[in-house]
């Protein structure tokens with residue numbers, strides 16, 4: 001008698017995956033904590049043992065929330081198992097069985113009361129620079145940028161203005177469902193949030209997605225959940241590429257190193273656009289683990305409940321940068337930007353893609 | 363079983379030693395440290411049974427914290443089982459008597475990459491792949507490439523005397539270490555000699571390498587690094603039979619050392635090699651890699667081709683060999699090879715050339731005759747001028763459903779296999795160690811020589827707290 005109400009696919013993956021540690025070395029959390037439980041194999045073992053009735057679901061709850069869903073394990077696994085599948089399904093089960101830990105409940109209740117997981121108001125520094133007047137183009141900054149990364153928003157806005165784009169930012173559209181999906185898996189509330197965002201998207205001709213984590217959800221899960229986005233959805237870096245001529249850029253000698261975000265590199269198979277943009281203004285200096293192999297540099301949602309670990313995750317990435325003399329990291333993800341900024345060593349710098357372009361505008 | 367009062371008292375002392383956040387009594391931590399890569403532990407959990415769990419899981423950061431933990435454990439006479447990556451196949455890291463599991467992975471510091479002395483100094487809990495990456499970033503390599511490179515630790519490989527695929531040229535882990543820092547069971551922190559090749563008495567390194575956490579805990583090591591080879595070339599060969607492959611290989615090894623040599627028996631060639639590498643013809647497949655400075659490799663390649671041709675080897679070119687190199691880890695992923703519910707085990711042993719083939723046939727016959735339900739396949743990797751190891755495996759497709767019966771069958775097959783190896787001049791194990799799996803056979807191997815190990819154990823660990831029931835100690 002199986003105890004978990006998860007799909008057969010998830011069950012099979014948990015049962016097979018638990019006998020191998022081949023992806024241990026790539027898990028950003030395991031590398032930061034050194035804890036055995038922070039491996040894909042340990043999570044699979046936990047799920048499997050609970051499914052067999054040998055342990056209660058409550059035993060594995062925290063460990064499930066210690067996964068960033070970065071997919072480094074999935075990318076590394078030659079058998080094609082994807083631990084994210086059973087992790088996400090178990091999250092939904094945890095939510096449905098009322099076993100959510102307090103720290104997740106807080107974030108979920110923030111979503112309900114304030115519309116964002118952090119429970120924050122818009123920073124006044126950006127509140128009045130956001131164009132809210134309706135246009136044809138919607139810029140979806142995402143909740144991490146909007147509520148937690150003033151620098152990211154400022155940079156994106158300045159770049160859009162420099163490109164002379166008439167565009168709109170709609171706070172509600174920034175809740176794409178990605179935060180709820182991370183917190184609760186695929187439950188009714190998550191799909192509802194995604195549907196609402198899609199409805200707003202459909203009012204525009206073009207929707208530009210700033211945060212690759214949101215783009216990943218829209219490109220993959222929306223489809224699977226039967227949510228139709230009729231309008232044109234483009235990644236922020238593709239949109240910049242299309243409008244690059246509007247910026248008068250100069251090319252210099254400065255070396256930039258791309259901090260690949262997992263969603264672009266692994267889930268959306270898009271590691272080159274950012275590099276093309278780097279090469280228009282400077283030289284591309286690769287950090288050792290790059291593209292699909294990239295080490296994740298931090299999650300803001302997880303920072304809300306495991307700050308010290310997220311700091312260590314970012315520090316480990318800085319160590320990679322130091323080992324390779326990569327002095328300027330370029331990120332496209334506001335969470336990684338903020339965590340890297342927070343932990344930036346002397347003589348090293350992290351900037352967003354927009355900042356890189358802006359510092360090379362005539 | 364500790365009473366609640368004493369349990370709490372010890373917990374506070376351990377928390378004081380390593381920090382509250384690095385001492386856990388949570389079920390998730392106990393569970394994940396109860397099942398390692400040992401078939402019996404995996405089977406036990408798979409059948410819904412609970413493996414023995416530790417009472418406390420501690421993760422010290424350095425030798426000083428390890429020392430504090432061992433002093434506490436000695437005072438309360440609590441067992442201490444060291445856990446690196448849990449990738450061991452012999453149940454060595456399972457806390458069979460409860461007590462403390464000491465996880466080494468927070469001791470993962472890379473202290474120094476010394477390119478003058480050609481070593482990396484690192485914490486023993488570093489994942490081997492991480493020190494390989496650190497070496498690669500500076501243009502060097504560790505040349506220790508076991509299939510578990512990404513999951514096992516420096517200390518774990520030292521504790522089990524592990525080996526990687528390019529061992530024939532670069533050596534086994536015991537050839538790759540300079541100095542080690544070790545915490546003795548009483549909490550004393552000691553250092554082995556600053557260089558390994560000396561005449562200052564027996565080599566302390568070699569006393570602790572292979573001791574499986576029964577004599578002390580390795581906390582730091584200086585691991586050798588090598589220049590990346592200018593070229594690494596592969597060549598696949600097909601021998602009619604293994605005898606001619608052995609003769610050819612012995613001859614080659616008197617002339618030079620390839621980095622990787624791997625010979626598959628006819629059964630494994632017809633199954634795994636066919637499936638993963640694509641060799642269709644019958645025979646015994648052998649893959650050779652030669653590497654280093656290009657001019658030398660050119661000469662070695664010429665000698666290799668001439669020598670193997672003399673023994674009737676068909677030259678398959680480089681394609682199969684390269685494919686094998688790319689896929690070498692694929693062999694170990696779940697679903698790609700043996701997996702539960704099958705019952706299986708690797709009975710690696712080592713012997714000089716005059717005995718190794720005889721051992722192979724004796725083990726094959728003994729297992730297949732006594733256990734007709736078992737298949738037997740083998741390959742020979744890790745070669746020396748004087749002999750090589752056989753990596754022979756048994757596989758039972760439908761073991762008993764009842765876990766107790768499955769354990770009985772598993773242990774009986776192991777007894778047969780290892781006793782046959784010993785009777786024919788082999789050793790209990792080549793590179794996976796002993797653990798709880800083979801402890802009972804150590805005395806059969808060593809006879810009265812076992813008292814040397816027992817004497818060390820009694821002197822260094824008089825309370826016998828260190829990894830009880832492992833290594834036959």
Ligand SMILES: Cc1cc2nc3c(=O)[nH]c(=O)nc-3n(C[C@H](O)[C@H](O)[C@H](O)COP(=O)(O)OP(=O)(O)OC[C@H]3O[C@@H](n4cnc5c(N)ncnc54)[C@H](O)[C@@H]3O)c2cc1C
Nearest residue numbers: 446447448449450454508509510515517518524525575580
């Ligand atoms: C998929 C796979 C492939 C494998 N391929 C190979 C291979 O090619 N070559 C090879 O040699 N092995 C191989 N192994 C076996 C395994 O990787 C080795 O036995 C390795 O030495 C175990 O290291 P670990 O860190 O995982 O140790 P663990 O399993 O955690 O522990 C092993 C033993 O060492 C002790 N120990 C661990 N750390 C220390 C320390 N710091 N001080 C003292 N004692 C310690 C433990 O108490 C235990 O007795 C493979 C395993 C797997 C899972």
Ligand code: SF4
Nearest residue numbers: 017020022023041077
């Ligand atoms: S995801 Fe793949 S590599 Fe990682 S533990 Fe599972 S089976 Fe092994």
Ligand code: SF4
Nearest residue numbers: 027067068070071073
């Ligand atoms: S998805 Fe990322 S954080 Fe989660 S187990 Fe895999 S590697 Fe670790």
